[in-house]
Amino acid sequence: MHMYGNWRSAAAFRVRIALKLKGVAYEETFIDLDAGDQHAPEFRRINPQGAVPALFDGAGPPLTQSLAILDYLEETHGGPKLLPEEPRARARARSLAQLVACDTHPLYVPRVRTYLMQAYDLPKERMMDFVRHVFETGLATLETRLSGEAGTGRFCQGDAVSHADLCLVSLWVGTGIFGVETAPYPTVARIAKTCLALPAFAEAHPLRQPGAPVT
Amino acid sequence: MHMYGNWRSAAAFRVRIALKLKGVAYEETFIDLDAGDQHAPEFRRINPQGAVPALFDGAGPPLTQSLAILDYLEETHGGPKLLPEEPRARARARSLAQLVACDTHPLYVPRVRTYLMQAYDLPKERMMDFVRHVFETGLATLETRLSGEAGTGRFCQGDAVSHADLCLVSLWVGTGIFGVETAPYPTVARIAKTCLALPAFAEAHPLRQPGAPVT
Numbered sequence: 001m002h003m004y005g006n007w008r009s010a011a012a013f014r015v016r017i018a019l020k021l022k023g024v025a026y027e028e029t030f031i032d033l034d035a036g037d038q039h040a041p042e043f044r045r046i047n048p049q050g051a052v053p054a055l056f057d058g059a060g061p062p063l064t065q066s067l068a069i070l071d072y073l074e075e076t077h078g079g080p081k082l083l084p085e086e087p088r089a090r091a092r093a094r095s096l097a098q099l100v101a102c103d104t105h106p107l108y109v110p111r112v113r114t115y116l117m118q119a120y121d122l123p124k125e126r127m128m129d130f131v132r133h134v135f136e137t138g139l140a141t142l143e144t145r146l147s148g149e150a151g152t153g154r155f156c157q158g159d160a161v162s163h164a165d166l167c168l169v170s171l172w173v174g175t176g177i178f179g180v181e182t183a184p185y186p187t188v189a190r191i192a193k194t195c196l197a198l199p200a201f202a203e204a205h206p207l208r209q210p211g212a213p214v215t
Numbered sequence: 216m217h218m219y220g221n222w223r224s225a226a227a228f229r230v231r232i233a234l235k236l237k238g239v240a241y242e243e244t245f246i247d248l249d250a251g252d253q254h255a256p257e258f259r260r261i262n263p264q265g266a267v268p269a270l271f272d273g274a275g276p277p278l279t280q281s282l283a284i285l286d287y288l289e290e291t292h293g294g295p296k297l298l299p300e301e302p303r304a305r306a307r308a309r310s311l312a313q314l315v316a317c318d319t320h321p322l323y324v325p326r327v328r329t330y331l332m333q334a335y336d337l338p339k340e341r342m343m344d345f346v347r348h349v350f351e352t353g354l355a356t357l358e359t360r361l362s363g364e365a366g367t368g369r370f371c372q373g374d375a376v377s378h379a380d381l382c383l384v385s386l387w388v389g390t391g392i393f394g395v396e397t398a399p400y401p402t403v404a405r406i407a408k409t410c411l412a413l414p415a416f417a418e419a420h421p422l423r424q425p426g427a428p429v430t
Contacts (some may be wrong), residue, residue: 048359049314059424060303061364065317067282068309075304087291088275094283099264102280102317111352112322119344120335129334144263149276 001026002056004046006033007209008177010105010170011066016209017166018070020200022079026055030211041061067101070163078138082162093157096145096164100171104138108178128178135180138171146187155191161198169195174205179208186187216241217271219261221248222424223321223392225385226281227268231424232381233285235415237294241270244425248325266324282316285378297377308372311360311379313377315386319353323393343393349394353386354403362403372407376413388421 001019004030005012012028019026031037031052038050047054049062054062055069057076074082076103083090106112108131116127146152162169172192175182180188195201206212217233220227220243227243227304234241246267253265262269262279269277270284272291278284289297298305321327332342361367371379380400387407390397397404410416421427 027284033287042374046362049356051318061307061366063303063306063310065310065313067317068306068313071309072302072306075305087287088278088373091278091283091287092276094286095278095280098280098283098317102282102313103264103266103321106318106321107327115345115348116331120341122335126335130330133330133334141264148263151276 001058002026002041004031004043004054004062005029005052005209006031007206007212008033009052009206010174011051011101013173013204013206014066014101014163015053015069015073016203016204017169018073018082018163020204021082021161022073022077024073024077024079028209032211050111055115063206063210067097067163069096070166080161082166084157084160084162089157092149092151093164094161096142096156097162099141099145100138100167104134104171105167105174107134108174123205131178132135132180135171135175135178139175139180139182139185142168142171143185144167146191152187154194161195165191165195168192169201177206216265216273218243219246219258219269219277220244220267221246222421222426223248223426224267224314224421225389228264228388228419228421229281229316229378230268230270230284230288230384231419232384232416233288233297235419236297236376237288237292239288239292240296243424245424247426265326271383282312282378285312285381295376297381299372299375299377303390304366304372307364307366308377311371312382314356314360315353315382319349319386320382320389322349323389324388346393347395350386350390350393354390354395354397354400357383357386357403358400361406367402369409376410380406380410383407384416392421 001024003026044050046062053066054064056062063072083093113127132142151157153159155161155167169192216239218241259265261277268281269279271277278287298308328342331337366372368374370376371383384407
């Protein structure tokens with residue numbers, strides 16, 4: 001497979017983890033988001049949205065949207081199952097994933113941050129109030145659900161990694177990048193650290209990809 | 216089934232269409248979003264996110280997040296299939312659905328609009344520039360994909376209704392509510408109108424629900 005991604009992209013990170021967990025061979029081309037390469041005509045032909053990830057599985061049109069790609073990999077590839085079989089558990093794992101991938105992450109992507117600064121003439125630091133608010137809202141809801149719901153186990157849904165964990169970790173890693181305080185979210189932290197101790201998560205980590213700042 | 220929804224909620228609209236298409240008996244309790252009832256402690260116990268829809272299927276914990284609910288209904292109920300069988304077509308339908316449900320709709324929900332007005336001291340009309348920008352970005356990407364990709368048929372994915380259409384229509388109806396110009400999106404318009412001519416979509420329409428303004 002061939003993925004267009006970026007070291008920093010939370011959505012590409014989720015897909016990278018799934019590819020590694022399932023043992024799918026892939027290569028990744030890094031699109032320079034800071035240089036605006038996602039808006040170049042040649043990339044817009046791959047994904048008219050101008051967003052990563054885009055994944056090619058052989059010939060055929062590119063697959064886009066990280067959650068759709070995760071479902072595609074689940075339906076077409078072997079390796080560990082990343083969604084539980086039982087429908088209610090499955091729905092819970094999906095709803096936790098979507099709490100991140102629908103209701104949190106899309107609010108702080110570069111195109112939103114740029115729009116807010118330009119349209120409302122906000123200096124970066126004031127725009128970042130919105131980013132931190134978005135993280136805090138998402139993390140607080142995750143913490144309430146994960147600490148209060150019977151379905152939580154070693155991971156978000158029971159004792160097996162699911163799409164929910166891939167999304168949780170992609171948000172967690174962002175707290176470091178954006179300077180978000182994490183002390184109020186101990187259950188989120190516990191699960192994130194459990195995941196990041198696994199090789200697939202560690203190897204897929206943004207800071208271990210080409211182009212990432214050296215820490 | 217028992218759904219907590221609201222006449223205006225795009226996410227509740229999607230689920231309502233699926234319930235009607237699949238012929239699932241349900242009743243809906245309307246949460247007054249203008250009065251802030253989604254933040255009341257009794258509703259936060261149902262959904263800690265303070266968002267609709269929340270769906271009860273018999274006893275057992277509530278199901279949340281519209282896309283997770285759509286997949287749950289697909290996996291547990293009969294009636295017409297709302298995702299194609301073939302994995303690439305399925306992934307395409309999902310990616311179009313997520314273009315709306317992840318990358319567009321969550322950016323203009325009430326809690327974001329309220330935050331922007333309060334944090335940046337924006338009058339409503341200036342905040343609405345952001346809402347229109349979000350609609351226009353989502354609609355333009357949908358139009359480019361739907362008009363250019365071979366998978367498009369009578370509906371978003373081929374000639375059968377899928378999750379993509381439920382999401383497309385939920386965005387389309389919002390253009391009326393928020394005063395977004397629709398002329399640049401003829402393919403989106405064609406599919407939305409084809410959907411809204413079907414009884415399940417028409418009966419699920421926000422303006423036909425209790426609490427909606429009389430037009």
